[in-house]
Amino acid sequence: MRCGFCGKEIPDEVDLKEKACGACRGACRKIHCPCCGYANPAIPAFLRRSKKPKEAPP
Amino acid sequence: MSAESPLPRIALVGNPNVGKSVLFNALTGAYSTVSNYPGTSVEVSRGHCEIDGVRYEVLDTPGMYSMLPITEEERVAREILLHEESRVVLHVVDARNLERMLPMTLQLVEAGLPVILVVNILDEAERLGMTIDIPLLQEKLGLPVIxxxxxxKRGLKEVREAIAGYEPRRAVFGYDSDLERDIARVASLLHGEYRLHSRAIALLLLQRDEEICSLVALTEGEHSVHVEKAVNEIVFERRTDLHLRISLERRRVCKGVLEGVVTQREGREKTFAERLSDLTMNPWTGIPILLLILYLGLYQFVGVFGAGTVVDFLEGTIFEEGINPWLVEAADRHLRWYWLHELLVGEYGIFTLAMRYAIALILPIVGTFFLAFSVIEDTGYFPRLALMVDRIFKRIGLNGRAVIPIVLGFGCDTMATMVTRTLETIRERIIATVLLALAIPCSAQLGVILGLLSGEAGTLIVWTFCIAGIFLLVGFLAAQVVPGERPMFYMEIPPLRMPQPRNVLVKTYTRMQMYFLEILPLFIIASVVLWAGKMTGLLQGLVDLLTPVMRMLGLPEEASAAFIFGFFRRDFGAAGLYDLHTGGLLSPVQLAVAAVTLTLFVPCVAQFLMMKKERGWKVSLAIFAFVTILAFTTGVTLNFVLNATGILG
Incomplete structure (x- = not known):
């Protein structure tokens, strides 16, 4: 998933599922970009195409 | 403030936006804790990883540009380096900006820290035609470079191997001989125990770093007088800005290091996207492009099409002519209890008010707004907007980075208030929170207002000038009043691209679904509260209380309802305004006054609670009181001016 603001790849390790970040009690369905903080919508599981990052060139 | 861990520590340092957190996540996986650094509001992530059977604590420090801190984040990052011993310090830099970032590598090495340099975002650099000779850079710097x-995940394996096989070695970079003499003179006077090397402490002392001066005074005790005297003598003798001199020296060293390391493929012509990208960032061409985007995207698509055509069809045809008469008739026939009849299909009924507002009014407006927003977002326009408005935003105490919460505020102010935490200083966060609470309408409010005012060009112009003027004026005044630091802003610009239909549709659907699920229960609750108020007579009491205020604003008594709705949600208040206008209760002057006052009016309950969470009770209540007073004062003044001048008459 790419951040809608800075265009950087949001890594797999940032949980792309709906998850509370601690700012409120519930989950806001937002993925905050670790680079710029922009709030990207958390895409529902049924719309998320399983896509692995491309392998690095040798 | 020392926090010793029994595990060897890996600290990640570097400028913001270079991929530190990506590396942190790649090293630690999903298991990490985020907590405020003691005594600050700066968040620091800690996690663990295992390399070659050794378990490490991994620490993701806040972004820093130099060892000489300006922002709170930089101060915390340096504090960590000063007081928490690390086995390895991973300095992450952006391959595209090596020359600008390498001076900090020099500072880290000078400080005696065990540095491994990670040249990240190499793929993007290669795409731009750059070639970086990593082995040569490693040889010149004398430290591991990946x-x-x-x-x-390119390079992750090599980073892990470099951590496992790290052997401390010390590289030295020489400055001009007179500067070297000064550094050596100050360093020789330092006898205490420091986590940083005495050369780094000496350099920071010569740059008049107050925290380091205090640290030296504390560590050296009585002896610190000699250190201070030597520093003062050097600064006097040199009669120059040593901070600038040292920075220039470091740049010179870096330039030498990078000679032969970075090569750029020449002769490439700019593509259409690159030329367009340049035009969007130049104020002379960028502002007309911005106005065109606002006109087509917001005014025509959201205002005229969404809030006009689609709402007319859904609200006028489907609800008012189809669903509601059928429901009311069914309720008339089957419901004997007046209170239940009122609760379901009455003036503030769940079906006749809450469902109608949510489905027929707000949903099509936010739907068209989010569609336009997602198209603009997917092109990569927002970071260009950030660069273009940076200069104006600096006048109002912010910088281009504040475009993120401000742009998000047009979607939902509550979430945007939370995002203000990504701004670098407390001063910026407070100013952005005030501006969001005051002059940034949320998507539904903006859509309704654009829809209502699209048929009244004069009213729309008055509204636009009032809101933009107050945004700039309040920002400018806040920048004078609120104390604090003024951080600089720069960001890497991603390529301008054609929006991908799938991305746009998926994001629009997700945003609409999220918004609808959030507002529907709140609208039903608001409707029930209003119904209870009507049944008990409390609502009428509140309307009576607001009547003199409405009179001062030159608005009919019925307008009180829209303001009371606005307390629950901004969009609920805007929908109330829509009802008033379609009911033929407002003249153009009254419409302008109501639209301006409601836009500036108090933030909704959710936004207020978020403000309280982010800024605390004191600041939130002060903002609440300020916004309310300013909204009504502006409304009263506007009513007076419009009536006195006959504009819109």
Whole structure:
């Protein structure tokens, strides 16, 4: 998933599922970009195409 | 403030936006804790990883540009380096900006820290025609250097190997002989125990770093007088800005290091996207482009099409002519209890008010707004907007980075208030929170207002000038009043691209679904509260209380309802305004006054609670009181001016 603001790849390790970040009690369905903080919508599981990052060139 | 861990520590340092967190996540996996650094509001992530059977604590420090801190984040990052011993310090830099970032590598090495340099985002640099000779850079710097593209996991294995096999060695970079003499003179006077090397402490002392001066005074005790005297003598003798001199020296060294390391493919012509990108960032061409985007995207698509055509069809045809008469008739026939009849299909009924507002009014407006927003977002326009408005935003105490919460505020102010935490200083966060609470309408409010005012060009112009003027004026005044630091802003600009239909549709659907699920229960609750108020007579009491205020604003008594709705949600208040206008209760002057006052009016309950969470009770209540007073004062003044001048008459 790419951040809608800075265009950087949001890594797999940032949980792309709906998850509370601690700012409120519930989950806001937002993925905050670790680079710029922009709030990207958390895409529902049924719309998320399983896509692995491309392998690095040798 | 020392926090010793029994595990060897890996600290990640570097400028913001270079992929530190991506590397942190790649090293630690999903298991990490985020907590405020003691005594500050700066968040620091800690996690663990295992390399070659050794378990490490991994620490993701806040972004820093130099060892000489300006922002709170930089101060915390340096504090960590000063007081928490690390086995390895991974300095992450952006391959595209090596020359600008390498001076900090020099500072880290000078400080005696065990540095491994990670040249990240190598893939993007290569795409731009750059070639970086990593082995040569490693040889010149005398420390391990890894080329990486962490978003693709490229270089992760090498980083782990470099950590496992790290052996301390000390590289030295020489400055001009007179500067070297000064450094050596100050360093020789330092006898205490420091986590940083005495050369780094001496350099920071010569740059008049107050925290380091205090640290030296504390560590050296009585002896610190000699250190201070030597520093003062050097600064006097040199009669120059040593901070600038040292920075220039470091740049000179870096330039030498990078000679032969970075090569750029020449002769490439700019593509259409690159030329268009340049035009969007130049104020002379960028502002007309921005106005065109606002006209087509917001005014025509959201205002005229969404809030006009689609709402007319859904609200006028489907609800008012189809669903509601059928429901009311069914309720008339089957419901004997007046209170239940009122609760379901009455003036503030769940079906006749809450469902109608949510489905027929707000949903099509936010739907068209989010569609336009997602198209603009997917092109990569927002970071260009950030660069273009940077200069104006600096006048109002912010910088281009504040475009993120401000743009998000047009979607939902509550979430945007939370995002203000990504701004670098407390001063910026307070100013952005005030501006969001005051002059940034949320998507539904903006859509309704654009829809209502699209048929009244004069009213729309008055509204636009009032809101933009107050945004700039309040920002400018806040920048004078609120104390604090003024951080600089720069960001890497991603390529301008054609929006991908799938991306746009998926994001629009997700945003609409999220918004609808959030507002529907709140609208039903608001409707029930209003119904209870009507049944008990409390609502009428509140309307009576607001009547003199409405009179001062030159508005009919019925307008009180829209303001009371606005307390629950901004969009609920805007929908109330829509009802008033379609009911033929407002003249153009009254419409302008109501639209301006409601836009500036108090933030909704959710936004207020978020403000309280982010800024605390004191600041939130002060903002609440300020916004309310300013909204009504502006409304009263506007009513007076419009009536006195006959504009819109």
């Amino acid at each position: 080329g990486a593209a962490m978003a693709r």
